Amino acid sequence: MSDFLSMYSVQHWLESCPQGYLVGTEFGHPPGESESELIVSDPLLREQAIGTTVQLVVGERCALAASSGLINSAPDEASKRFLATQTLDEARHVEIFTQRLFDLGLKKSELESAIEQYANPNLMKFAEVLLEKVDRKDFVAGVVGQNVVLEGMAFSVFEMMYAGSQTLNPKFAHTLSGTIADERRHVGFGENRIGSLIQEHPEKKPAIERMQKEMSYYMLATFADSFRNNPAREEFKKLRMSTSGAPKAEWHGADLNALEPEEMESLLADTVLKEFKVRLGRIGIEYQTPIRP
Numbered sequence: 330m331s332d333f334l335s336m337y338s339v340q341h342w343l344e345s346c347p348q349g350y351l352v353g354t355e356f357g358h359p360p361g362e363s364e365s366e367l368i369v370s371d372p373l374l375r376e377q378a379i380g381t382t383v384q385l386v387v388g389e390r391c392a393l394a395a396s397s398g399l400i401n402s403a404p405d406e407a408s409k410r411f412l413a414t415q416t417l418d419e420a421r422h423v424e425i426f427t428q429r430l431f432d433l434g435l436k437k438s439e440l441e442s443a444i445e446q447y448a449n450p451n452l453m454k455f456a457e458v459l460l461e462k463v464d465r466k467d468f469v470a471g472v473v474g475q476n477v478v479l480e481g482m483a484f485s486v487f488e489m490m491y492a493g494s495q496t497l498n499p500k501f502a503h504t505l506s507g508t509i510a511d512e513r514r515h516v517g518f519g520e521n522r523i524g525s526l527i528q529e530h531p532e533k534k535p536a537i538e539r540m541q542k543e544m545s546y547y548m549l550a551t552f553a554d555s556f557r558n559n560p561a562r563e564e565f566k567k568l569r570m571s572t573s574g575a576p577k578a579e580w581h582g583a584d585l586n587a588l589e590p591e592e593m594e595s596l597l598a599d600t601v602l603k604e605f606k607v608r609l610g611r612i613g614i615e616y617q618t619p620i621r622p
């Protein structure tokens with residue numbers, strides 16, 4: 330437990346995060362950086378960026394509700410303190426992605442209506458499944474749903490977006506890099522804390538496995554909605570072609586600039602599901618293959 334105490338303490342969080350990789354940043358990126366002109370000046374690409382960023386805000390609002398909601402059902406003090414640090418991380422993620430919406434030209438008065446308009450219904454269902462466990466004070470299921478499933482998904486989505494934004498949109502890539510570092514810490518907590526709790530409560534396994542299968546389905550359906558029938562796909566192609574002299578956007582052995590949207594979708598889905606399998610295996614949960622939308 331002593332390693333656990335120091336790895337997930339408020340002190341460690343202060344030193345590594347606010348006093349570490351976030352020093353000197355403003356909404357997650359170096360001050361003065363702005364969104365790529367290519368995106369802001371093209372109506373289709375701008376709308377696409379707003380739509381994508383809304384999904385990030387929806388996911389992070391769910392993580393904020395879940396991490397704060399789990400504090401009072403945590404069985405030990407160290408977990409409560411870690412979840413308090415995570416709550417602040419998630420609030421920051423909500424804030425920086427909301428700020429990106431404003432940077433893309435959304436008016437503050439338009440925020441909630443834009444979120445309502447663009448929020449993916451499958452992502453909302455994904456969040457509902459998790460928040461239902463949190464509301465019932467089911468700590469073990471809540472942590473698996475949040476720190477393994479939701480954050481496993483977020484981690485890979487952010488990494489993929491980071492690889493795709495590095496040359497096209499360094500400001501957004503920088504915003505993502507601090508978020509990725511935070512998510513890595515959150516996913517680590519899920520694995521380290523929950524394994525022993527599942528051993529103590531084997532009767533919880535079937536419900537947790539059902540939850541994972543259900544959340545995974547809604548995740549895949551969200552990916553399908555985002556990559557298939559995308560009205561901006563031709564625009565994206567042009568944008569990617571325009572960067573052909575630039576370094577490759579490498580992610581998991583593929584060059585994202587050379588992939589069709591369907592290929593990106595299956596690369597992302599396969600990467601996340603593979604990680605679920607490994608991470609769930611480590612905490613003693615048997616991965617359930619979701620239905621493919």
Ligand SMILES: [Fe+2]
Pocket residue numbers: 389392418419422483512
């Ligand atoms: Fe987050």
Ligand SMILES: [Fe+2]
Pocket residue numbers: 392418419480511512515
């Ligand atoms: Fe997180």
